[in-house]
Amino acid sequence: MHDPIITTDNLMVELGGNPVLRNLRLTVSPGEIVAVVGPNGSGKSTLLRCLAGLQPATSGEIRVFGEPPADDAAFWGRVALLADEPAWYPGLTAREHLELMGAVHARPRMTVDAAMEAFALTERGDAPPLNLSTGQRQRLCLAAALLRPSTLLLLDEPERGLDAAFRDRLTGLLAAYADEGGTVVMATHDEGLAAGARQISPAGVGA
Amino acid sequence: MSGPEASVRTVRAYLRSRGRAPATMIDRYAAVFGLAMIAAVLGHPLSGLLTGLAGPIDPVRAGAGAALLALAVAGFLAAARAAGPVLLPAADASWLLLSPLNRRHLLGRTARALGVIALVAGVLLGVGLLAVLGAPDQLGWRLVGALVLGVSATAGGLALAVLGQVSPSWQIWLTGAMAALLVLAVVAMSGQLRTVMTIAASAPLTALAAAASGAAMLSALLVRRAWTSLDRIPTRTLANASTRAGHVARATVSLDPGALTWIAEDNRWRARRLASRRWPSLPAPFALAWHDWRKLARTPGRLAAVAATAALPAVLAQAGGPPGALGAAVLAGALAVASLGTSGARRDADNPALARLIGVGRRPALAARAALPALLAGVWAATALTALTLAVPATPQTATVATVTATATAGAGAWWVLGLLAGPALAAAALRMAGRAPVDHSMPVLDTPGGAIPTGPLFWAATGPDLALLGCLPTAIALLTQPAVLTPFLIAQAVMGAVVLMGYVWRTGRMR
Structure with missing residues (x-):
């Protein structure tokens, strides 16, 4: 039995005096895909931020890789977080952002060419990211997150802006990531993405 | 009154009525009184200045x-x-x-x-x-x-x-x-x-x-x-x-001038046609820092313009600028030039999402990113100081660095080395500017007889230049005092630059 990647115990988070997460208990094992589902405002993004160490808990305990999440290089070396669209580096093309990602990590999961192909960006490689459509930018974000090596992938609404065909393809890409031993926790409203995952609701106590 | 004019006026009048209160007689009186006061205060020095212009x-x-x-x-x-x-x-x-x-x-x-x-x-x-x-x-x-x-x-x-x-x-x-x-x-x-x-x-x-x-x-x-x-x-x-x-x-209302450079930069690159090139194989922090180098290489025109500005302190010297102003022009110019090489650090400070995805430690990233601004600032300051020493003999009546360089012995021709050695300190200052938080409007407001002074924007503006002044103190003193022998200043500047840059990287890399 592998040690769990993530454990939370009686996790409570209040934002501006409003309880957003209450007594959340969650255990995620290596290789699992977990879909955090629920209506708007149910605390999905807050849970992801807690797991990434970007939102302190009001009470309770969060452990990622057996210790509290820390905003440092060692942590981000193992965790890839994709929440809102990042700020792109000025003067670089879409492809060069992926090249940078590949150059920084010693053993990328795929080559830049393979990532461009898998995320249907080959024809737009020379465009600055801001000249891409919303969906193409989201594909670029996902390509960057999946090109780099990681143990845990935290995704906040990865389906944002994607067409139906690519959402199906994303399900396959995430399954392949999990097959390699990676763990995925994603907040999603997409039923197709959630269907292949263990579904939890932050509103449901002790999910 | 024609129809269309009436409608624009009607719309404006409507907007005014919903906005702030209309100007009263008191407001107008205050405005006129203020203008009269300005005229009275500035009138005398202005007329003095103008009569001083008489003559060849x-x-x-x-x-x-x-x-x-x-x-x-x-x-x-x-x-x-x-x-x-x-x-x-x-x-x-x-x-x-x-x-x-x-x-x-x-x-x-x-x-x-x-x-x-x-x-x-x-x-x-x-x-x-x-x-x-x-x-x-x-x-x-x-x-x-x-x-x-x-x-x-x-x-x-x-x-x-x-x-x-x-x-x-x-x-x-x-x-x-x-x-x-x-x-x-x-x-x-x-x-x-x-x-x-x-x-x-x-x-x-x-x-x-x-x-x-x-x-x-x-x-x-x-x-x-x-x-x-x-x-x-x-x-x-x-x-x-x-x-x-x-x-x-x-950006002006929220006093976040950083937002301005983002907009200008993004607009500029959106209009450019780029061709992707392979990323060089470098150690991770340098691979990350390579972005700034590549971005700069894509703007050769801007680089040429920046190189040309290195002549400005010399022009200022010929126009009769005092040594203090010349020193300030060299250091401020070099700091501005160093800032051209810190856009990656600025992006990551404003929005660390991509930095987290890239996963390079802050300290190694900062150290690698200091190389380009240090080189830019050092070379620009060295060029500016060289131009200054070359230009000034044309006006023997202006007391500047060159009057000393012309007469001094060993070490005096090395003003350009002083500029080069100031590079690391200026890089630290430029990185500090890139990483500064938005203006803190909750800071106290000083009430002075001349009016209220908000300290938040002052502290914001001083963040970065403060480190530049501290790190370039030997150069600044040398520029002001024009010593006959430069060697002690060169050593002091080399040590100071290295200490300031290493201290900044070590301290900022630790903070989260």
């Missing part, structure tokens, strides 16, 4: 001064073109631009504002012109002539910029005018214009009157043409300029 001046200083004036007007035109110059407040652009309201009436307020800007800039230019050429006789009339010439130049230039918004063919004229000004600056600096300047300085009043009226007529023609074509400015051009203005206003 040194032709070398005149050449350098003319170069600075030409550069200032070129900068004014460039700023006008970058801003629009015809633009609307973002809200007006969203709600009133795409409506059947009369376009020229809608833009009338902007046109009046541009008129005021041209007038103020023109008066400054006119006074500058008089300061450069001097007034051997008839100070009053020469001042009037210079002011007319100055206002004609700025009003004509702004009209040209407005016409440039209407059609691309006028855009070419504007570019031509700016190029001509730059050429004029270079020629004036090289001393080729000395005869022309002497003739212009001692020109009889009739010639001055003819030149002034000719300039005024040409300018009036351009202004008239710009006014009549106001309603032909394409909506797309106006909307773009106004969105920029909206960003500017927001």
Whole structure:
């Protein structure tokens, strides 16, 4: 039995005096895909931020890789977080952002060419990211997150802006990531993405 | 009153009634009283300054001064073109631009504002012109002539910029005018214009009157043409300029000038056609820092312009700048140049999402990112100091670094090394500027007899330059005191630069 990647115990988070997460208990094992589902405002993004160490808990305990999440290089070396669209580096093309990602990590999961192909960006490689459509930018974000090596992938609404065909393809890409031993926790409203995952609701106590 | 005018007025009146309270008699009294006070306070020193301009001046200083004036007007035109110059407040652009309201009436307020800007800039230019050429006789009339010439130049230039918004063919004229000004600056600096300047300085009043009226007529023609074509400015051009203005206003209100550079930078790159190139195999922190190098390599024109600005302290020296101002110009210029190489650090400070995805530690990333700004600042400062030592012997009466370099022995020719050694400290300062948080408006406001001073923006503005001053203290002292032997200052600057940069990287890399 592998040690769990993530454990939370009686996790409570209040934002501006409003309880957003209450007594959340969650255990995620290596290789699992977990879909955090629920209506708007149910605390999905807050849970992801807690797991990434970007939102302190009001009470309770969060452990990622057996210790509290820390905003440092060692942590981000193992965790890839994709929440809102990042700020792109000025003067670089879409492809060069992926090249940078590949150059920084010693053993990328795929080559830049393979990532461009898998995320249907080959024809737009020379465009600055801001000249891409919303969906193409989201594909670029996902390509960057999946090109780099990681143990845990935290995704906040990865389906944002994607067409139906690519959402199906994303399900396959995430399954392949999990097959390699990676763990995925994603907040999603997409039923197709959630269907292949263990579904939890932050509103449901002790999910 | 015609129909369309009434409707624009009605809309404006409605907006005013919903906005802030209308100006009362007390407000108007306060405004007039304030202007009268300013006139009373500034009147005496201004008239003193103007009478001080009487008499002939040194032709070398005149050449350098003319170069600075030409550069200032070129900068004014460039700023006008970058801003629009015809633009609307973002809200007006969203709600009133795409409506059947009369376009020229809608833009009338902007046109009046541009008129005021041209007038103020023109008066400054006119006074500058008089300061450069001097007034051997008839100070009053020469001042009037210079002011007319100055206002004609700025009003004509702004009209040209407005016409440039209407059609691309006028855009070419504007570019031509700016190029001509730059050429004029270079020629004036090289001393080729000395005869022309002497003739212009001692020109009889009739010639001055003819030149002034000719300039005024040409300018009036351009202004008239710009006014009549106001309603032909394409909506797309106006909307773009106004969105920029909206960003500017927001950035000004929230006092976050960092947002301005983001907008300018993003717009510039969105318009560029780029070709992807392979990323070099470097250790992870340097692979991350390579972004700044590649970005800079993609703007060779900008690099050339930056290299040319290294001559500005020398021009300032020829125009008679004191050593303190020259030292400040060298250090501030080098800091500004260093900032060109910190856009990656600035992006990551504003939005660390990509940095987290990349996963390089803060300390190694900062250390690797310091290399480019250190090189840029060091080379620029070295070039500027070399230009300064080369340029100044032409004016033996100006006491600057070169007077010492010319006479001193060992170590004195090494001013450029001092510039190079200041690079690391300036890189630390530029990185500190890139990483500073937005203005903290919760900081206390100091009540002084001259009015309230908010400390938040002051602290924000000082973040970065403070480290530059500390790290470049040996260079600053050397520039001010002009020592005969530079060696101790070189050693002190080398140590100080290394300590400041290492200290900054170590301390900032630890903080989260």
